[in-house]
Amino acid sequence: MEENPGPQDAAGPSVGSRWPEAIVSALLVGVAVLVITDSLRVGNGWADDGPQSGYFPFYIGLILLASSGSVLIGTLLKWRGENPVFAERNQLASVLAVLVPMGVYVAGIAWLGIYVASFLLIAYFMRRHGKYGWPATGVVSVAVPLVVYAVFERWFLVLLPKGPLESLLGL
Amino acid sequence: MDEINNLLHGFSVALTLPNLGFMLVGITLGVLIGVLPGLGGANGIAILLPLTLSMNPTTAIIMLSCIYWGALFGGAITSILFNIPGEPWSVATTFDGYPMAQQGRAAQALTAAFTSSFVGALFAVVLITFLAPLLAKFAIRFGPAEFFAVQLLTFCSFVGMSKEPPAKVIAAMMLGFALAAVGMDSVTGQLRMTYGYPPLLKGFDFLIAVIGLFGIGEILLTMEEGLAFKGKHAKIDPKVVWSTWKTLPRHWLTFLRSTAIGCWMGITPGGATPASFMSYGIARRMSKEPDSFGKGQIEGVLAPETAAHAAGTSALLPMLTLGIPGSPTAAVLLGGLLIWGLQPGPMLFVEQKDFVWGLIASMYLGNIVGLFVVLTTVPFWAAMLRIPFSVIAPVIVVICAIGAYTVHSSMFDVVLMLVFGVLGYLFKKLRYPLAPLVLALVLGDMAEASFRQSMLISQGSLSIFWSNGLVGSIVGLALVMLCWPLLGTLKSWLQRSAPAAPAEGNAS
Numbered sequence A: 001m002e003e004n005p006g007p008q009d010a011a012g013p014s015v016g017s018r019w020p021e022a023i024v025s026a027l028l029v030g031v032a033v034l035v036i037t038d039s040l041r042v043g044n045g046w047a048d049d050g051p052q053s054g055y056f057p058f059y060i061g062l063i064l065l066a067s068s069g070s071v072l073i074g075t076l077l078k079w080r081g082e083n084p085v086f087a088e089r090n091q092l093a094s095v096l097a098v099l100v101p102m103g104v105y106v107a108g109i110a111w112l113g114i115y116v117a118s119f120l121l122i123a124y125f126m127r128r129h130g131k132y133g134w135p136a137t138g139v140v141s142v143a144v145p146l147v148v149y150a151v152f153e154r155w156f157l158v159l160l161p162k163g164p165l166e167s168l169l170g171l
Numbered sequence B: 001m002d003e004i005n006n007l008l009h010g011f012s013v014a015l016t017l018p019n020l021g022f023m024l025v026g027i028t029l030g031v032l033i034g035v036l037p038g039l040g041g042a043n044g045i046a047i048l049l050p051l052t053l054s055m056n057p058t059t060a061i062i063m064l065s066c067i068y069w070g071a072l073f074g075g076a077i078t079s080i081l082f083n084i085p086g087e088p089w090s091v092a093t094t095f096d097g098y099p100m101a102q103q104g105r106a107a108q109a110l111t112a113a114f115t116s117s118f119v120g121a122l123f124a125v126v127l128i129t130f131l132a133p134l135l136a137k138f139a140i141r142f143g144p145a146e147f148f149a150v151q152l153l154t155f156c157s158f159v160g161m162s163k164e165p166p167a168k169v170i171a172a173m174m175l176g177f178a179l180a181a182v183g184m185d186s187v188t189g190q191l192r193m194t195y196g197y198p199p200l201l202k203g204f205d206f207l208i209a210v211i212g213l214f215g216i217g218e219i220l221l222t223m224e225e226g227l228a229f230k231g232k233h234a235k236i237d238p239k240v241v242w243s244t245w246k247t248l249p250r251h252w253l254t255f256l257r258s259t260a261i262g263c264w265m266g267i268t269p270g271g272a273t274p275a276s277f278m279s280y281g282i283a284r285r286m287s288k289e290p291d292s293f294g295k296g297q298i299e300g301v302l303a304p305e306t307a308a309h310a311a312g313t314s315a316l317l318p319m320l321t322l323g324i325p326g327s328p329t330a331a332v333l334l335g336g337l338l339i340w341g342l343q344p345g346p347m348l349f350v351e352q353k354d355f356v357w358g359l360i361a362s363m364y365l366g367n368i369v370g371l372f373v374v375l376t377t378v379p380f381w382a383a384m385l386r387i388p389f390s391v392i393a394p395v396i397v398v399i400c401a402i403g404a405y406t407v408h409s410s411m412f413d414v415v416l417m418l419v420f421g422v423l424g425y426l427f428k429k430l431r432y433p434l435a436p437l438v439l440a441l442v443l444g445d446m447a448e449a450s451f452r453q454s455m456l457i458s459q460g461s462l463s464i465f466w467s468n469g470l471v472g473s474i475v476g477l478a479l480v481m482l483c484w485p486l487l488g489t490l491k492s493w494l495q496r497s498a499p500a501a502p503a504e505g506n507a508s
Helices: A018-042 A055-077 A089-112 A114-128 A134-155 A164-169 B002-014 B017-035 B041-054 B057-082 B088-102 B106-139 B144-161 B166-181 B198-202 B206-225 B238-267 B272-286 B299-314 B316-322 B328-339 B346-351 B353-384 B389-408 B411-429 B435-458 B462-466 B469-500
Strands: A014-016 A085-088
Touching: A014 A018, A014 A089, A018 A055, A018 B166, A018 B411, A055 B166, A055 B435, A085 A089, A089 A114, A089 B206, A089 B389, A089 B411, A114 A134, A114 A164, A114 B389, A134 B389, B002 B057, B002 B106, B002 B353, B017 B041, B017 B057, B017 B353, B041 B057, B041 B206, B041 B328, B041 B389, B057 B088, B057 B106, B057 B299, B057 B328, B057 B353, B088 B106, B088 B272, B088 B299, B106 B238, B106 B299, B106 B316, B106 B346, B106 B353, B144 B166, B144 B316, B144 B435, B144 B462, B144 B469, B166 B435, B206 B328, B206 B389, B206 B411, B206 B435, B238 B272, B238 B299, B238 B316, B272 B299, B299 B316, B316 B328, B316 B346, B316 B353, B328 B435, B346 B353, B389 B411, B435 B462, B462 B469
Parallel strands: none
Antiparallel strands: A014 A085
8 A cells, every 4th residue: 555654643553545545536537537538539529410429428527537636636735734544554454464365366266267266265364364273274165165166057057267176177 | 096906916926935935045145245244235236146147037136135125134233233334324223232232132122123124114115116106107208308317316416415525426426437438339339448458348347346346345444444253142032022012112203204214315315324324313313312322222223224224125216217226236236127128217117017016015025024034043143243254254255256257257357346346445445435436337328328319309409408397307406416515515614714704815
């Protein structure tokens, strides 16, 4: 996350909300610019048969630009003013402790298939955050993918992404 | 009485053994979803939606709406026993529910919560039964301009009624519209905002957004708070239920008031969460002993629960009759209807009588089944919550990933879900509301289509929006809602600047 301990925040290791605020609103301004540019590309006026494709999105982009721009400018104007707490440092750390494995998990689905990746994710969480022993970890992390397999692939006939292990087993 | 006949016919549609079975499954899943943090009504239904595609639409919508009732019931359990609101609309229930549990009156609090949920929902369903056909009959004469006006009113009321800063409400809403416009334009066939990136061709699916924003985002928020479940035990026996029920008629005025607030907030898209807070606030203000609130006053449980359920249920009224959902969950249900090829709106009442009345009848049945299920299974759910978050969290992540993948069998959607999850977390922290974003994403295409059609009729002149009394008054109302926060700002600004004005010259 964006660190901004700020020398004036003596109360504790917390992250102020002015950076996140500015970044999110700047991001929205960026989206607005993308929307407006593309609407101009496809045309925001009238063709022979009625409004062009960019007609409606163009105004959406304008309103988005105005609203997010006002949040951005408001944040920048009050930059030196009060800086309400966004989150404590250790809170952000625990958010990242979930977010990073989630990212790895999503990458893992593409590579290993959803069953093996889910097994790894659950096992990691139970060992790392739950401090479970191997037996409990093993039972839960194996059982959940098996139940998922039974419900989705067998019962509802919904195919889920598979990886090398499944092709080895011939599933 | 046409409605009664239709309703009886609806009961004959809904009251089949398989439907009752799916109702039970739906309620149970719904309570589970409501109890677990990170899974809510909206994303729970979004995840399960692809699984119901093979069912017949009536059965599917009965099950999905029962998940919704279940989630509404389930939120109260965690609020009262664990002081953890499982759903945003049950935050207000913790104020008095948890103190009651601490005083050993958990069973009374739960009985009161479930019963008032039931009462709120029942009133709202009665309202739907009698008002929906009228509204549909009225709306059948709507042209594109009227539809756009109603959609405008929906979105403007978000601005007027949200507690979040108006600029952020509008920004979140416009982001939803922008995302909805990505992909192929259905009128001209042109590609919009794909920037040459093939996975964007099919656009952003709102189901993915809902799963990410509400599912993954909620997990991140829960993780931040570092949840440890330390709850009160609860066992409900029939004697406590009976004795609590006997005291409830005394609070008839609270019920009535909360139902009215809930129905109003549900039909106009205020949603269940503000309804519950507003109802709690008014109950406290009207009470003879306002100081007892927050310390385990039973009325403090009744008021928010009644309002939340009334709002959650009546949110389906505009969804069915006008095709405009009153809450994110109703929006997901609407998405489901569209997938099944049912176009919500006034024509639904003419063309799909069986479906509509079957659904309305299932609302009665679902809530009765729901009340019975939650009253009998509370200890089980409480035990469920003792499963530590380090086990629940990854399982929920897995469920969300599966849900996102099954929408289009696309890996890109799973990545997108994660992105929406981070966005949901940031938006929640920075007080951007999520509901208008989701609603705009669902309604974006429809709003654009009706806007374009109106423009075609009027040859590009905006004057079509006040061309007759009906459309003019809806647009007028919308503009009033839009400017509502401005009034407040203006007032406080005047009050603030009045004393400061002499000291500091105001350059306007």
